[in-house]
Amino acid sequence: MEDRTTKGRILARAYQLAGLYGLESLTIGRLAGELAMSKAGLYGHFGSKQGLQLETIRYARAQFLRDVVTPAESAPDGVPRLLAMCGALLSYRGETGLHGGDFWVTVFHEYAARSGPVRAAVEATMRWWMQRLEELVTAGIALRQLIQDDAAQVAFEIQALLGAASHQYWLLHDLEAITRGEMAILHRLETLRGPRFPALAELPGPATGGSDRLLHAAGEAGSVSPQPTEGPR
Amino acid sequence: MEDRTTKGRILARAYQLAGLYGLESLTIGRLAGELAMSKAGLYGHFGSKQGLQLETIRYARAQFLRDVVTPAESAPDGVPRLLAMCGALLSYRGETGLHGGDFWVTVFHEYAARSGPVRAAVEATMRWWMQRLEELVTAGIALRQLIQDDAAQVAFEIQALLGAASHQYWLLHDLEAITRGEMAILHRLETLRGPRFPALAELPGPATGGSDRLLHAAGEAGSVSPQPTEGPR
DNA sequence: ATAACACACGAACGATCGTACGTATAAACT
DNA sequence: AGTTTATACGTACGATCGTTCGTGTGTTAT
Numbered sequence: 247m248e249d250r251t252t253k254g255r256i257l258a259r260a261y262q263l264a265g266l267y268g269l270e271s272l273t274i275g276r277l278a279g280e281l282a283m284s285k286a287g288l289y290g291h292f293g294s295k296q297g298l299q300l301e302t303i304r305y306a307r308a309q310f311l312r313d314v315v316t317p318a319e320s321a322p323d324g325v326p327r328l329l330a331m332c333g334a335l336l337s338y339r340g341e342t343g344l345h346g347g348d349f350w351v352t353v354f355h356e357y358a359a360r361s362g363p364v365r366a367a368v369e370a371t372m373r374w375w376m377q378r379l380e381e382l383v384t385a386g387i388a389l390r391q392l393i394q395d396d397a398a399q400v401a402f403e404i405q406a407l408l409g410a411a412s413h414q415y416w417l418l419h420d421l422e423a424i425t426r427g428e429m430a431i432l433h434r435l436e437t438l439r440g441p442r443f444p445a446l447a448e449l450p451g452p453a454t455g456g457s458d459r460l461l462h463a464a465g466e467a468g469s470v471s472p473q474p475t476e477g478p479r
Numbered sequence: 480m481e482d483r484t485t486k487g488r489i490l491a492r493a494y495q496l497a498g499l500y501g502l503e504s505l506t507i508g509r510l511a512g513e514l515a516m517s518k519a520g521l522y523g524h525f526g527s528k529q530g531l532q533l534e535t536i537r538y539a540r541a542q543f544l545r546d547v548v549t550p551a552e553s554a555p556d557g558v559p560r561l562l563a564m565c566g567a568l569l570s571y572r573g574e575t576g577l578h579g580g581d582f583w584v585t586v587f588h589e590y591a592a593r594s595g596p597v598r599a600a601v602e603a604t605m606r607w608w609m610q611r612l613e614e615l616v617t618a619g620i621a622l623r624q625l626i627q628d629d630a631a632q633v634a635f636e637i638q639a640l641l642g643a644a645s646h647q648y649w650l651l652h653d654l655e656a657i658t659r660g661e662m663a664i665l666h667r668l669e670t671l672r673g674p675r676f677p678a679l680a681e682l683p684g685p686a687t688g689g690s691d692r693l694l695h696a697a698g699e700a701g702s703v704s705p706q707p708t709e710g711p712r
Numbered sequence: 713a714t715a716a717c718a719c720a721c722g723a724a725c726g727a728t729c730g731t732a733c734g735t736a737t738a739a740a741c742t
Numbered sequence: 743a744g745t746t747t748a749t750a751c752g753t754a755c756g757a758t759c760g761t762t763c764g765t766g767t768g769t770t771a772t
Contacts, residue, residue, distance in 0.1 A: 266593075267592060267593065268589070271503060271504075273759075273760090274759080275759070275760090283721085284721050285760085286720075286761090286762085286763090287719075287720040288720090289761070290718095291719090294761080295761090352588060352591070352592070354646065354650055355588035355589070355650075356588070357650065359498075359500060360499075368650070369651065399662065399663070402643065402663070403643075403659075405647075406643030406644075407639050409639065409642065409643060410635065410638060410642060411639075413642070414635065417587055417588075417602055418602065423635065426631075426632055426636075427635075429632065430632070430636050437670065506728085507729080508729070509728095517750065518730090518731090518751095519731090519733090519751060519752075520749075522730080522731075522732095523749070523750075524749090527731080
């Protein structure tokens, strides 16, 4: 399942580094050094630094689909699936302690004021993601889980909370920020509670016995298991 | 009132550039070029690049106090002052179209995973700001404008919405994101409506005749006037 | 066996980075 | 008057940036 090719190893490391420090401060030389290969050898795989950045974005998209979006598909449409996605997004951590969404939080902000092809790819991903959120809210309304409301507005707020959870977790070393994000999203959706709002029983709590962490994988979220490991750094 | 000294001009430009592209990609050479002076001449004012970064942060703090925090002090304590601050933060735009908070949104994210003195200064500012928000919520509760609730949680959500408003405005070129942020904050506070929740009449609408933009300067927000000028770029 | 190809390498390039040093000019002070 | 201080400059340094080129070394195809 892992990509054992050289290019795969490069992209995996580039993905990690970009999630921490951004795509702009990615450096061919340092990346090559960490992977114990030459600059030229690495460079040949991408043809330019911009190529490396764009391929890293492609890689990150695939990771996001694999770890966050696809697992949530197994949950019922509407609110459960939406919560499953948010839960997977916030709870999943790779070996580096990175969220599945930390890369995107970092890169979204990095290119907010820039221009060029890389920014275009980033912006496109953001638009896709916002539309995805909005669709799920709309589905929730259609299924009468939620009352009628402005789906785009709700999607905006959910994205705001997801991003802030990741951000404050990293900047303030505050693991509680994750919980706050989860709770705020659940709270906001309950504000819109419709006649068929899914019972909390349908939204299984976390394996960790925490009392507050209501939200995690709704339905079975695949292999995505919350494992609060080390603190941020 | 303006700082006409060379150092002031440098910091003003550094503040703008860092708000767009971050403090790390600030470059002595480019900055000197834009200001038509030599690298060495500019460098002498700060002694190191890190010095420039730290002084830019000091400058940005002063700007934030002057444009956002201080004007809001003239509004009554609690919810009106909180909304005045949020309104000033979202509506104020300098010559470059920058929010008063865009610099901080950018820099907060830039240093989320970094370390060192600059990160420490950024983190301290974030903590100060979050505490400020929490204090205002707590004051609102004490004044019975809001019902009892977790002030830190509410502060987290407000900060999330403020950040997302700025971010989505820039990344998606979506001016509506500002409005969405305003509305979400107001909506969230009304969720906590207490017996002395301030009437909307006490929270004057914007000078711009928009129908949705409920929130702007509460009380007189000093010289801070909303002037939606050019779009983002 | 040999040709073709993919991959990785070392070396080198021009550019730009942060930084250091010595100097010229002009204001301020003795 | 002379002297100090502050400010801005030109030049140069080592390091690192992205990129190019030629070469060697395997694997695959003919």
